[in-house]
Amino acid sequence: MSCKPRDNKMKRRGAPKTLLRGDGRLLAGIVLVGAMVAATAADGISERAKRLHFSSLVIDTHDDTTQRFLDGDFDLGARNALGSIDIPRMKEGGLGAIFFSIWVPSRIIGREAVRRGLAQVEAVREQVRKYSTEIALATTADEIRSVHQQRKIAALIGIEGGHLIGNDLSVLRSYASLGARYMTLTHTGNVEWADSSTAKAEHNGLSTFGRDVVREMNRLGMIVDVSHVSDKTFADVLEVSKAPVFASHSSCRAICDAPRNMTDEMIRAMAAKGGVIQINYHVSFLSQEFRNAEKAHPEWDKAIALEVKKRCGEREGCQLIEGDRITREYVLRGDLPRVEWTKIIEHIDHAVKVAGIDHVGLGSDFDGANMPFGMEDATKLPQITNALLEKGYSEGDVKKILGENTLRVMAEVERVSRELKALK
Amino acid sequence: MRWVRVSLFACLLAAGFLLSQVATGDDIADRAKRLHFSSIVLDTHDDTTQRFFSKSFDIGKRNPDGHIDIPRMREGGMNAIFFSIWIDGRIMGPPAVEKALDQIDAVHENVIKYSKDMVFCRTAEEVRRAHAQGKIAALIGVEGGHMIGNDIRVLRMFGDLGVRYMTLSHFYNDEWADSSTDKPAHNGLTDFGKDIVREMNRQGIMVDISHVSDKTFYDALEVSKAPLIASHSSCRALCNHVRDMSDDMIKALAAKGGVIQINYEKSFIDQAYKDAEDKLSGGVVEMMDQLKKECGDNDECLNKKMTEMTEKATAEGKLPHVSWERIIDHIDHAVKLVGADHVGLGSDFDGANMPEGMDDCTHLPQITEALMRKGYSDDDIRKILGGNLLRVMEANERVSRELQAAR
Numbered sequence: 001m002s003c004k005p006r007d008n009k010m011k012r013r014g015a016p017k018t019l020l021r022g023d024g025r026l027l028a029g030i031v032l033v034g035a036m037v038a039a040t041a042a043d044g045i046s047e048r049a050k051r052l053h054f055s056s057l058v059i060d061t062h063d064d065t066t067q068r069f070l071d072g073d074f075d076l077g078a079r080n081a082l083g084s085i086d087i088p089r090m091k092e093g094g095l096g097a098i099f100f101s102i103w104v105p106s107r108i109i110g111r112e113a114v115r116r117g118l119a120q121v122e123a124v125r126e127q128v129r130k131y132s133t134e135i136a137l138a139t140t141a142d143e144i145r146s147v148h149q150q151r152k153i154a155a156l157i158g159i160e161g162g163h164l165i166g167n168d169l170s171v172l173r174s175y176a177s178l179g180a181r182y183m184t185l186t187h188t189g190n191v192e193w194a195d196s197s198t199a200k201a202e203h204n205g206l207s208t209f210g211r212d213v214v215r216e217m218n219r220l221g222m223i224v225d226v227s228h229v230s231d232k233t234f235a236d237v238l239e240v241s242k243a244p245v246f247a248s249h250s251s252c253r254a255i256c257d258a259p260r261n262m263t264d265e266m267i268r269a270m271a272a273k274g275g276v277i278q279i280n281y282h283v284s285f286l287s288q289e290f291r292n293a294e295k296a297h298p299e300w301d302k303a304i305a306l307e308v309k310k311r312c313g314e315r316e317g318c319q320l321i322e323g324d325r326i327t328r329e330y331v332l333r334g335d336l337p338r339v340e341w342t343k344i345i346e347h348i349d350h351a352v353k354v355a356g357i358d359h360v361g362l363g364s365d366f367d368g369a370n371m372p373f374g375m376e377d378a379t380k381l382p383q384i385t386n387a388l389l390e391k392g393y394s395e396g397d398v399k400k401i402l403g404e405n406t407l408r409v410m411a412e413v414e415r416v417s418r419e420l421k422a423l424k
Numbered sequence: 425m426r427w428v429r430v431s432l433f434a435c436l437l438a439a440g441f442l443l444s445q446v447a448t449g450d451d452i453a454d455r456a457k458r459l460h461f462s463s464i465v466l467d468t469h470d471d472t473t474q475r476f477f478s479k480s481f482d483i484g485k486r487n488p489d490g491h492i493d494i495p496r497m498r499e500g501g502m503n504a505i506f507f508s509i510w511i512d513g514r515i516m517g518p519p520a521v522e523k524a525l526d527q528i529d530a531v532h533e534n535v536i537k538y539s540k541d542m543v544f545c546r547t548a549e550e551v552r553r554a555h556a557q558g559k560i561a562a563l564i565g566v567e568g569g570h571m572i573g574n575d576i577r578v579l580r581m582f583g584d585l586g587v588r589y590m591t592l593s594h595f596y597n598d599e600w601a602d603s604s605t606d607k608p609a610h611n612g613l614t615d616f617g618k619d620i621v622r623e624m625n626r627q628g629i630m631v632d633i634s635h636v637s638d639k640t641f642y643d644a645l646e647v648s649k650a651p652l653i654a655s656h657s658s659c660r661a662l663c664n665h666v667r668d669m670s671d672d673m674i675k676a677l678a679a680k681g682g683v684i685q686i687n688y689e690k691s692f693i694d695q696a697y698k699d700a701e702d703k704l705s706g707g708v709v710e711m712m713d714q715l716k717k718e719c720g721d722n723d724e725c726l727n728k729k730m731t732e733m734t735e736k737a738t739a740e741g742k743l744p745h746v747s748w749e750r751i752i753d754h755i756d757h758a759v760k761l762v763g764a765d766h767v768g769l770g771s772d773f774d775g776a777n778m779p780e781g782m783d784d785c786t787h788l789p790q791i792t793e794a795l796m797r798k799g800y801s802d803d804d805i806r807k808i809l810g811g812n813l814l815r816v817m818e819a820n821e822r823v824s825r826e827l828q829a830a831r
Binding site: 111114115118119121122123125126129132170171173174177178179421 | 518521522525526528529530532533536539575577578580581584585586828
């Protein structure tokens with residue numbers, strides 16, 4: 001959930017009329033552009049890339065589709081016109097494993113955050129039960145592999161934000177028991193024990209309790225996710241954690257200077273401890289140009305948030321989808337720059353150069369962010385494989401980025417967990 | 425207490441000689457021991473969970489008080505246990521859910537802590553595997569529908585956390601089911617209560633009808649597609665307590681494949697004791713209420729006080745002595761009524777007043793021996809010790825698979 005407009009949605013008033021006019025035309029335009037991109041993309045993918053992609057285990061560590069489950073009008077089993085993720089499109093795009101993100105806004109804390117967090121975990125598990133012929137819950141690297149061998153999609157659970165545990169380690173353990181396999185320590189706001197990258201520092205990184213949370217996650221075999229946290233929190237986590245950590249959905253600050261992205265130094269430090277940066281596809285994390293344009297017109301951000309609110313009310317899933325759609329309208333109008341999906345490849349390549357091939361993966365932020373052109377949904381994923389092969393990456397290296405690196409981190413986190421549990 | 429056990433054992437031996445024409449007492453004792461310690465001995469109701477929150481309790485060590493810990497389970501050959509998740513029935517909504525989650529977490533944590541001895545199990549197959557590995561199978565039952573906070577998603581979450589049965593109510597009515605010890609408010613199960621039962625079927629969580637009113641029992645029996653259990657109830661024909669089951673109820677439960685797991689609580693198994701206790705304290709709910717005033721939320725204190733109070737009253741002659749053999753009477757009554765396929769053990773250890781001679785789980789082999797002396801076959805005894813409950817679990821698992829596939 002990195003989509004900025006959504007985060008600001010509550011503060012706006014008054015709808016910009018221009019946005020409401022000519023909606024139909026804009027939509028037709030989007031469909032047309034989408035169709036063209038799809039056609040060229042399909043043509044442009046080599047047989048070798050297809051073979052490699054569809055024989056690999058492709059893992060995405062961050063998808064906000066969970067919010068759509070709660071809206072009530074979304075069916076994961078059907079091909080949807082909107083959004084980026086559903087079973088038919090995951091299959092078409094060869095996405096073999098997906099982390100469903102459990103998220104509530106940072107301002108919701110305590111018991112209410114716990115209640116909603118647990119309900120979302122249940123919603124994911126319920127979808128898995130509903131489509132058990134096509135998806136299966138996985139909680140270990142081995143389970144992902146075995147689900148993949150059964151030609152099913154592996155569903156995993158990640159908790160996005162430490163506020164969801166309500167300052168209670170027993171709730172953290174309940175999430176783990178229910179199958180959650182990573183927790184992002186913060187979202188856009190600080191939690192009571194860790195600073196976020198997008199809020200004023202309060203705790204100078206991780207508090208003492210925050211360190212206990214990290215240790216308990218090590219023991220439970222949950223991956224510590226450093227996306228969203230402040231640089232100091234990141235450094236503290238790296239010091240405390242006995243297992244490798246990852247950034248479930250962050251890109252490279254060297255290319256796009258967003259606090260949500262990681263500096264080369266951070267990427268290197270994380271890699272030195274065996275971790276992985278999972279590249280986020282959100283346009284304002286990929287493109288400095290896009291970011292600059294956004295910054296130059298804060299009023300657009302506000303207008304987008306307002307329009308989102310108008311279309312969706314409090315339905316979070318709808319908000320995330322519409323935020324992406326409306327932002328695209330600005331792009332099509334020429335207000336915001338058009339960002340191509342190939343930017344994702346630049347970030348992957350940069351991170352590989354900085355930290356090596358073993359430390360980069362994919363964390364799309366599908367259904368929670370603004371996707372670049374040509375990466376509208378999961379069906380476009382084979383392009384990544386194609387582009388990396390074209391860049392001269394070996395098939396083994398591409399497999400690592402597509403999922404093997406993430407599996408290695410998971411297996412290592414599981415090993416540390418077993419060791420720590422045995423010590424008791 | 426040692427001499428009591430020794431003399432009791434001597435009595436049993438003597439009785440064995442008289443009863444059995446073929447085998448000698450020693451033969452039976454040896455055979456019973458072999459049978460007991462090679463069987464899956466499964467207890468469906470233990471309130472030990474409450475003790476996990478006490479600093480003085482360690483399930484890995486032999487404790488001087490209470491009824492359950494790993495060394496004593498080993499000694500008594502008890503190798504499968506349902507840890508009960510329970511909070512006062514008057515706590516509702518999010519606080520009830522939260523406390524229940526704390527307790528579920530505590531069970532998981534204790535199993536992890538003693539993973540050399542215990543393994544967490546969710547299916548009958550897993551219980552069998554645990555037994556084959558020489559480990560104690562730990563399972564979870566939620567005692568009271570109030571802990572789902574009227575939210576069916578919480579029920580599903582409990583299922584996902586490994587809960588394998590839920591007692592529909594405790595001492596007080598839920599908002600959707602009447603309890604046997606409260607004034608009827610819903611005429612049994614409400615429509616939502618029926619949905620809960622259906623969802624439990626779908627999740628493979630056994631429906632437990634201990635504690636519920638007779639009408640709730642019959643409603644649940646009608647709605648449920650899977651066999652039900654009474655996780656800790658005895659026979660009303662022998663002791664007329666609302667917490668026990670009438671012969672008609674036991675027959676109806678059995679006809680649907682279910683099982684009554686006999687409770688060892690003195691006031692549920694002995695009429696004279698129940699009558700005296702009613703006179704003394706006005707009944708079990710009233711007594712618990714009085715103790716709650718003294719102990720607050722401290723369940724450790726509650727259990728201790730309860731034991732002290734009854735011991736004192738018994739010493740003063742206000743409450744009669746109750747022998748552990750009453751448990752055998754109840755088992756035998758239920759078996760005569762519905763056959764050996766529908767009876768099991770639901771001690772209520774660490775949550776009730778144990779009869780004399782059943783001071784803790786180390787005494788369980790006595791049950792096997794007593795049944796053998798009554799002429800029960802080895803197969804029937806194995807069923808009562810745990811086989812029946814595993815059969816019901818498997819049936820629930822099958823129904824769950826079918827219902828989930830039907831969607």
